[in-house]
Amino acid sequence: MKRVALLAAPLLLGTSAVFAASADACLNCHEPDELKGVTAEDIAKSLADPDNRSHRRVRDLTAEDIEAILKELESG
Numbered sequence: 001m002k003r004v005a006l007l008a009a010p011l012l013l014g015t016s017a018v019f020a021a022s023a024d025a026c027l028n029c030h031e032p033d034e035l036k037g038v039t040a041e042d043i044a045k046s047l048a049d050p051d052n053r054s055h056r057r058v059r060d061l062t063a064e065d066i067e068a069i070l071k072e073l074e075s076g
């Protein structure tokens with residue numbers, strides 16, 4: 001049983017990380033340069049925009065997720 005738990009843990013972490021806070025999710029559609037100057041507020045507004053159907057999959061990001069994405073964009 002211990003083995004199973006050890007194997008499952010990274011899987012669970014992995015799936016939530018993909019969704020939670022990865023700039024990769026944004027870079028499928030955006031150039032890194034395109035997102036360099038934007039603020040967390042810009043992003044939150046754009047993700048909440050019901051007219052942007054492309055953002056349907058990233059609509060549920062929290063403020064923390066957005067902060068993490070911004071950090072990732074800055075460092076990358």
Ligand code: HEC
Pocket residue numbers: 023025026027028029030035038042043046052054055058061069
């Ligand atoms: C499936 C494709 C797709 C994904 C994934 C996506 N976007 Fe977008 N995004 C778009 C499209 C299309 C627009 C509208 C572009 C336009 O109107 O010029 C847009 C617009 C934006 C805008 C507004 C830009 C502007 O100049 O008004 C921001 C900010 C933005 N996206 C940030 C993000 C962030 C951050 C993520 C990741 C959490 C993300 N997007 C993920 C397709 C996507």
